[in-house]
Amino acid sequence: MDPLLLLEQAFNGLQFGVMLFLIAAGLTLVFGIMDLVNLAHGSLVMIGAYLATALVAWTDSFLLGMLLALPATFAVGVLVEVIALRTLYRRDHLDQVLATFGLILFFNEVVRIVWGPISLYSGLPSYLSGHVEIIPGVPYPVFRLVIIAVGLLVAGIIYGIVAHTRLGMLIRAGASNNEMVGALGVNIKSLFTLVFALGAVFAGLAGMMLGPLTSVEPGMGEPLLILAFVIIIIGGIGSIRGAFIAAIVVGMVDTVGRVFLPVLLRAFVSDAAADTAGPALASMLIYILMAAILVVRPRGLFPARTG
Amino acid sequence: MNRRQIWLTLITLTLFALVPPLTSIFGQPFYVDLMARIMIFALAAISLDFILGHGGMVSFGHAAYMGIGAYTVGIFSYYGIDNGFIQFPLAIAAAALIGLIFGALSLRTSGVYFIMITLAFAQMLYFLAISLEEFGGDDGMAASRSKFAGLIDLNDSNQFYYLVLACLALMLFILHRLVQSRFGMVIRACRTNEKRMQALGFQTYRYKLTAFVIAASMCGLSGALFANLNEFVSPDAMHWTRSGEIMIMVIMGGIGTLIGPVLGATGFLLLEEYLPEWMEMFMTDAGEHWAIVMGPILIVIVLFGRGGIHALFARKWLARGNGHG
Numbered sequence: 001m002d003p004l005l006l007l008e009q010a011f012n013g014l015q016f017g018v019m020l021f022l023i024a025a026g027l028t029l030v031f032g033i034m035d036l037v038n039l040a041h042g043s044l045v046m047i048g049a050y051l052a053t054a055l056v057a058w059t060d061s062f063l064l065g066m067l068l069a070l071p072a073t074f075a076v077g078v079l080v081e082v083i084a085l086r087t088l089y090r091r092d093h094l095d096q097v098l099a100t101f102g103l104i105l106f107f108n109e110v111v112r113i114v115w116g117p118i119s120l121y122s123g124l125p126s127y128l129s130g131h132v133e134i135i136p137g138v139p140y141p142v143f144r145l146v147i148i149a150v151g152l153l154v155a156g157i158i159y160g161i162v163a164h165t166r167l168g169m170l171i172r173a174g175a176s177n178n179e180m181v182g183a184l185g186v187n188i189k190s191l192f193t194l195v196f197a198l199g200a201v202f203a204g205l206a207g208m209m210l211g212p213l214t215s216v217e218p219g220m221g222e223p224l225l226i227l228a229f230v231i232i233i234i235g236g237i238g239s240i241r242g243a244f245i246a247a248i249v250v251g252m253v254d255t256v257g258r259v260f261l262p263v264l265l266r267a268f269v270s271d272a273a274a275d276t277a278g279p280a281l282a283s284m285l286i287y288i289l290m291a292a293i294l295v296v297r298p299r300g301l302f303p304a305r306t307g
Numbered sequence: 308m309n310r311r312q313i314w315l316t317l318i319t320l321t322l323f324a325l326v327p328p329l330t331s332i333f334g335q336p337f338y339v340d341l342m343a344r345i346m347i348f349a350l351a352a353i354s355l356d357f358i359l360g361h362g363g364m365v366s367f368g369h370a371a372y373m374g375i376g377a378y379t380v381g382i383f384s385y386y387g388i389d390n391g392f393i394q395f396p397l398a399i400a401a402a403a404l405i406g407l408i409f410g411a412l413s414l415r416t417s418g419v420y421f422i423m424i425t426l427a428f429a430q431m432l433y434f435l436a437i438s439l440e441e442f443g444g445d446d447g448m449a450a451s452r453s454k455f456a457g458l459i460d461l462n463d464s465n466q467f468y469y470l471v472l473a474c475l476a477l478m479l480f481i482l483h484r485l486v487q488s489r490f491g492m493v494i495r496a497c498r499t500n501e502k503r504m505q506a507l508g509f510q511t512y513r514y515k516l517t518a519f520v521i522a523a524s525m526c527g528l529s530g531a532l533f534a535n536l537n538e539f540v541s542p543d544a545m546h547w548t549r550s551g552e553i554m555i556m557v558i559m560g561g562i563g564t565l566i567g568p569v570l571g572a573t574g575f576l577l578l579e580e581y582l583p584e585w586m587e588m589f590m591t592d593a594g595e596h597w598a599i600v601m602g603p604i605l606i607v608i609v610l611f612g613r614g615g616i617h618a619l620f621a622r623k624w625l626a627r628g629n630g631h632g
Binding site: 031035037039084087091093094095097098099101102103104105106107108109110112113222226229230232233237276279280282283284287288290291294295298299300 | 359365367412415416418419420422423424426427428430431434435437438439440441547548551554555558596598599601602603604605606608609610
């Protein structure tokens, strides 16, 4: 095994991990505080990506477009919460799953009508499209490094908000017992809207950064949504710290596993068998990881809710 | 099921049985395949209703068991074994086995964790199917219709139709008896208050796991029929949106009523089939965007449609004064 390749894949895994964290952070807060299963969270990733692509094209500036897309996604988040989700908090999880499933259908189709069914490719400005040699001999794309930096920065900001501000205190209190928070005189309604919209911004940010890496298309958030669910289950619902650790682990295991599992298997079984079983096993790896963790700790690594 | 539900079930099944002769009179054989498809999904929906409606287990990965049933038929067919007497029992057994493994792990959790872990397991199988290049990977593979030693000819769409109908009727009967039995009573009690059942000395985990495996195996049967209907198997059968659709059929029809999900499957698939056409009437080329109407319909059903289609009938009967609960 080539150690340089391993290092490069570790960077890719880290980049995937921080991106997953951005999606999982909002999901775990909405889940933990409002007790809402929001399947449409993946749609917010998609909406962020589309808004960013459109605004970059409109302003003709990558940075400005991205910066404008953040408040736009926030506004979408507020709208979705006020119009569709607010009535769902008191319903049971089954109703929430179905209603947000309906939202996914709706959003995918809206996007298809406005921007067409074909994938969009948003280019990168020249200052982001190059490579740098982080370690001699390993050229690495600048944009992926930027994603890692932005992801870690936002993770730091989220941690700062949750751990050290009054808003964060309310969020943590809401995650362990939201009725008590309301009883103590906090306007729980606007807190919910704010938390949901913040989660939407983080998810949208992940979508914006994902756009130039892959392509922007209807339904692009859904595979990520399932991974985000795996992450918040591993991390424990409502826990930002758990979501961060689980996101990095899942990102690493998935990326590194896909590259090295077939190689590793070849050492034990025939090449043909390894080539067949390797990719199959690699794609199941994180789910096996999740099952293993739940067997030991059925409520995840760091469950927030005490009751 | 109470008496009203039994009558509704018998009427529905009779109407289903009348479909092939009616379509041959009106020369519309297309509807036989559509209705067969509806009954296959109804089979999957009632198996989900058993654990969801009666057991309170919100399994969001039910399409996985349908996929396993379908893939079992597909893989046997790939190796040239098209004997239905081998394919069908093994499809059911395979779904039961996977249901046992997934259920044993998932049932350690509850609530939201249970919803998400069942979803994740189903997604795991979906990705497994995609990565199996030997069996078509992403594109899926062809499967020839099963042979039953000359007893029934599945290539004849009417004979296939009545096989599906017989399966549906049999499974409705079995589930009806199960729900009424002592076992079913324990399952339903677990839904209401599991802690109390444990305090009464019931090993609720074992009861729930048994119910989960029963549901999985029935869903495996529907998958085996599904592979025969399409003569094709693909990972799409296990996609998580498929699990969502089966769940919608249960809710749309009326949760915990068994016959409700059959009506729900009928309603959902007919809507999926005809909504694009209706939309075309209002606006040209609007049909391809049917999901934009379907999405809000689902939300409205969830928010306002308590009891689903089943409740609609129940209310009518009550108004006429025939509703002996």
